[in-house]
Amino acid sequence: MANSKPPEAIPALVDRALQGDRRALSRLISRVENGGAEAWSALASIYPRTGRAQIVGVTGAPGTGKSTLVSEIAKYTRQHQPAITVGIVAVDPTSPFSGGAVLGDRIRMRDLAGDAGVFIRSMATRGSLGGLARATTDVVKVLDAAGFQLILIETVGAGQSEIDIARTADTVIVVEAPGLGDEVQAIKAGILEIADILVVNKADRDGVQSTVNALHTMIDLGKAPTSVLHHGQLTTLATPPQVATDRWRPPVLKTIAAESTGIAEVLEAVTQHRAYLSAHPEGQQRARVRAAIELETILRESLVQQLLDHIGPEALTRTIDQVAARAIDPYSAAKQLLA
Ligand SMILES: Nc1nc2c(ncn2[C@@H]2O[C@H](COP(=O)(O)OP(=O)(O)O)[C@@H](O)[C@H]2O)c(=O)[nH]1
Numbered sequence: 001m002a003n004s005k006p007p008e009a010i011p012a013l014v015d016r017a018l019q020g021d022r023r024a025l026s027r028l029i030s031r032v033e034n035g036g037a038e039a040w041s042a043l044a045s046i047y048p049r050t051g052r053a054q055i056v057g058v059t060g061a062p063g064t065g066k067s068t069l070v071s072e073i074a075k076y077t078r079q080h081q082p083a084i085t086v087g088i089v090a091v092d093p094t095s096p097f098s099g100g101a102v103l104g105d106r107i108r109m110r111d112l113a114g115d116a117g118v119f120i121r122s123m124a125t126r127g128s129l130g131g132l133a134r135a136t137t138d139v140v141k142v143l144d145a146a147g148f149q150l151i152l153i154e155t156v157g158a159g160q161s162e163i164d165i166a167r168t169a170d171t172v173i174v175v176e177a178p179g180l181g182d183e184v185q186a187i188k189a190g191i192l193e194i195a196d197i198l199v200v201n202k203a204d205r206d207g208v209q210s211t212v213n214a215l216h217t218m219i220d221l222g223k224a225p226t227s228v229l230h231h232g233q234l235t236t237l238a239t240p241p242q243v244a245t246d247r248w249r250p251p252v253l254k255t256i257a258a259e260s261t262g263i264a265e266v267l268e269a270v271t272q273h274r275a276y277l278s279a280h281p282e283g284q285q286r287a288r289v290r291a292a293i294e295l296e297t298i299l300r301e302s303l304v305q306q307l308l309d310h311i312g313p314e315a316l317t318r319t320i321d322q323v324a325a326r327a328i329d330p331y332s333a334a335k336q337l338l339a
């Protein structure tokens with residue numbers, strides 16, 4: 001067998017990854033991505049070293065220029081603040097970061113790949129989307145613990161799960177582009193509510209100003225971020241009602257990512273948003289919502305796992321067969337299994 005070596009023990013792998021060994025970091029990320037008890041022990045051991053990175057989510061419709069913008073933000077940061085290291089997590093199978101794009105875009109991103117201060121990871125999109133959201137936040141934690149100071153998460157703003165992923169960031173950038181149709185894409189996708197910063201990319205194209213105007217109108221109509229959209233159970237406990245005074249108003253910025261134009265302004269807005277969150281109660285509120293979502297996810301996973309371990313595969317299979325044959329209803333079946 002070619003691959004008969006047993007996998008490296010987690011504690012040793014964590015040590016090497018945190019010391020800057022990139023291969024160890026890649027392997028640790030894969031093991032954490034796979035989830036389970038092993039992932040949890042790794043995450044528990046690195047947890048004290050997390051919470052230091054600035055996490056920026058970048059989302060929007062396909063083709064708006066998210067990957068290009070992410071790589072330009074990374075490049076700009078590395079050029080102007082070389083002490084800041086950058087992690088990129090792409091949750092997009094067509095991303096140039098995963099080698100899935102046209103050649104020109106891959107070449108543009110090649111400079112990043114040779115920079116030791118940049119670590120790029122594409123998430124495997126196998127498994128359920130709920131699992132993907134969990135895996136993505138776990139991978140971000142590993143990069144945070146490994147010392148990456150700015151972490152950029154690219155997601156395609158298509159559904160609730162991608163929005164959930166973006167929401168785990170400190171700052172969410174929603175990317176629009178002119179000419180994708182009359183309507184602003186974010187409104188259709190319902191992602192305007194989570195935007196801290198709106199970027200109209202492809203400002204070299206016609207129709208930029210009308211897109212910018214449309215976004216301003218939407219913000220004025222009260223489509224600005226409402227505090228919580230997550231449908232969890234614990235999040236209601238985490239969010240006391242809040243008076244909407246001196247709330248952050250998402251700026252609307254224009255960029256031409258493909259020509260590295262407007263990037264400094266985007267980073268300036270990210271810095272301002274970070275300052276806002278640290279000075280405003282909303283910052284703490286967000287941290288509580290994140291903690292609630294995180295705890296709830298872990299509780300759900302561990303409760304189900306505990307129960308399955310306890311019941312055992314035979315009893316479970318038998319019950320599934322009975323429900324399938326309509327010999328018992330699923331409600332009573334669940335009650336029996338829980339009893
Ligand atoms: N004209 C123009 N094209 C851009 C700009 N930014 C990105 N693109 C191109 O738009 C396409 C989609 O970009 P990509 O970053 O992959 O978009 P994503 O799907 O949102 O990640 C690529 O061919 C980019 O080269 C821009 O500012 N202007």
Ligand SMILES: [Mg+2]
Nearest residue numbers: 066067092095
């Ligand atoms: Mg992309």
